[in-house]
Amino acid sequence: MSETSSKLSGIETRVHQQPRQRQMSNTRIVQLFILPTMILLILMNIFPLIYSLYLSFTNYSVISDKAPEWVGLQNYTTILSDERFWQNFAVTGRYALISVILQTVIGFGLALLLRSKFKGSGIITTLILVPMMLSPIVVANFWKLIYNPSYGIFNYLLGYTNINTSPEWLGEPTRAMWAIIIVDVWMWSPFVMLLCLAGLSAIPEYLYEAASIDRASAWFQFRRITLPQVMPLLLIAVLFRSIEAFKQFDLVKGLTGGGPGDATETVSIRLFQLAFQGQYDTGMSSALAYIVLIVIIAVSNLYIRSLNNARGG
């Protein structure tokens, strides 16, 4: 049977199958196989999303008894004209940018280190990969002890032995941001490394041999062979991490909860506070959720496209 068999399912059944009882047609199988997934996803995602689109145009709170009151675009204009929301986006952007750049550089560096095999390199690679599999909230919660200015080890490892002069990591705005970035980089550089290792292992050795024969410098080889060859996978890693960083919730919630003040208040944290704390402003938070949604869809479209390119190429 050929490739076309699935396309011409109806015909194929009649031609190939001699009188066999009740064979399901391929179309039927496809439907049966895909339906459970689709139904569940529609119930759990599409329906709620449509519902919250409606709510985003209303003035509504889950904890009040009042029915949703249609207010048009008011929630959206409030959000877009409120400086604190822009601040949230700025914080998220800054955090995502710095942390993704650091992860990329460190991850790529690690991949170059672990590229050629040595005794035990498999174990070392797996050990380095451990942080990214762990539960972010549990890890973040424990990092609070590590960052503690008096009995945490972080300051000691950095060489601050006097607790009166040692820096406070989670209580000071700029450092709190860096504290989160450090944990994020610790967790996710291994991810970039993993993708880069895959890219590096696919580079054919003869490219380097040819370059050596031409007496190309190590830097030249890196810039003209290694980098371009790894680029597709590196790009995927960067996009993947960007989306995740933009969504960041667990780490921030665990480490600072958005504080001090609103110094580390990412969009997800703000959304959580708006929707599930204080006033339970469901209408407004739905509107913010939709704005986030649009940003994410834009970025993930970019992601899918480059992913397809990388696969094709």
Added chain:
Amino acid sequence: MATETTTPKPALRVPVVNYSTRVDKVGWQPQAANVTRAIIAVIIALVMLIPVVWMGMTAFKPLRDAVTVPPKVFFTPSMEGFVNLFTQRRQVSDAEVEALRQRTDLGFADQVALAQQQVIIGQSEFTRQIINSLIIAGTSTVISVVFAVLAAYAFSRFDIPGKDDLLFFILSQRMLPAVVVTIPIFLMYRQLGLYDTHLGMILLYTSFNLSFAVWLLKGFIDEIPKEYEEAALVDGYTRLQAFRKVVLPQSITGIAATTVFSLIFSWNEYAFALILTSDRAKTAPPSIPLILGSGGIEWSTIAAASLLFLIPVVIVTFVLRKHLLRGVTFGAIRKG
């Protein structure tokens, strides 16, 4: 990671002229550089493991030693953290302690509690939260993998109108921030009475895992040659029989990897559990940060909980190491 030399080329035993040896002698890769690289890599790996190792150490520290200034590296191991994690205790007076000391029927946990001037009066909630985690993660994984195998097979083998859009739709479920999804789900669950129930969490985690599982499994099934099934069909199998007897056995590795990844993701999940459960169905991740002792934060107890919670994942990471790349990229990237 993977070397490209694995494809077997039988019968072609022509002596290979190895051009590369000469080039290597020109020496762009001297032995010393490799050793340095290995040493740096080992050091980095050790540094990266410090937080995890520190967690392990803190879990076995007596409560006092977890918060000393400066931090203690050497200490007498104690089970205080673990005992406190699983029990509720009551402070007792010196006289009572003396009386209890005389008794010989005290279990190990009782003795550890007694050393802190406490008696155990019951179980803590942590056991139940871990059991909740297991039930919810386990059930949702099973359902989502079953659904995903079917969907992945259909997507892999048949021409489905709008296939790319459907697949993108499925993947896009995973791109949304949890909090965005949770707002309407929260409302829906309150209406349906699914708030703080196992069923509600299982449904949510199932749909959350499905998107990932479909992509991962589709990648694995794509790799099974179509010819196997076609041969089976020619031999008189029906499509369903071919699926069951040919495709399923061939995709066991993929199914196993997908199962474990789904387990890890729902085991680790925090935001949904934080918002959609309060007591009955509360899982471990939102509970661990809330562990408090009687006098200030008991870091040994928190570390003990974290350690117990993370150890399965660390073990699984080692078991899964060959599939990690696929798993963390939703099956999009296979070994280079």
